[in-house]
Amino acid sequence: MAELVTIPARSGKAARVSAGQRIKVINSSGTQVVDAWAFNALDLTEWMSMEASRAAFMKLAATVGDTFVTNQRRPIMTLVEDTSGCAHDTLMAPCDRWRYGLLGVEGYHDNCRDNLHAALANLGVVIRATPPSLNLFMNIPWTADGRLAWGEPAASPGSYVVFRAEMDLVVALSACPQDILPINGRSGRTTDAHFIVQ
Ligand SMILES: [Zn+2]
Structure with a gap:
């Protein structure tokens, strides 16, 4: 029986996924961004590459049927279902402590970069x-002249994406703690999200 795993608000979770399995990521609140990474379980220096993936599917964002590739240009995950209606961003770097410093935060702020490494550490995985x-x-x-904006969430509660693993993977997911920019909504509310490997 596949287990529904909670990604607690502002934190991360990682899981091992076998080739052919599916990873369903659920936007339970409808307003929560989830940063995702995937690594070749047998070689953690091979990972899902946004720049190589855009060159593979020739779009700024994947649609159902598109396959993300690694930094060695090999298929790693295919988007097989998407009820969110979102163009899942491939352009912006995950948030980190320096990002929040630039946004005026003094002291520590939860961030996706640290969530990634903490989630991997819970699996005994270290990447540099x-x-x-x-x-x-x-x-x-994005606009026709290439300008970008921080949009507000556009998904509905419970909407989800499903990926098929194209190799044995370590997958990491972070419920983004961004509460200054409006990507998780103007209220600054950050929420749990969920995933299932099946
Ligand atoms: Zn983030």
């Missing part, structure tokens, strides 16, 4: 780098 994230449910609209 922080790859670009796939920012699920994150609304970054």
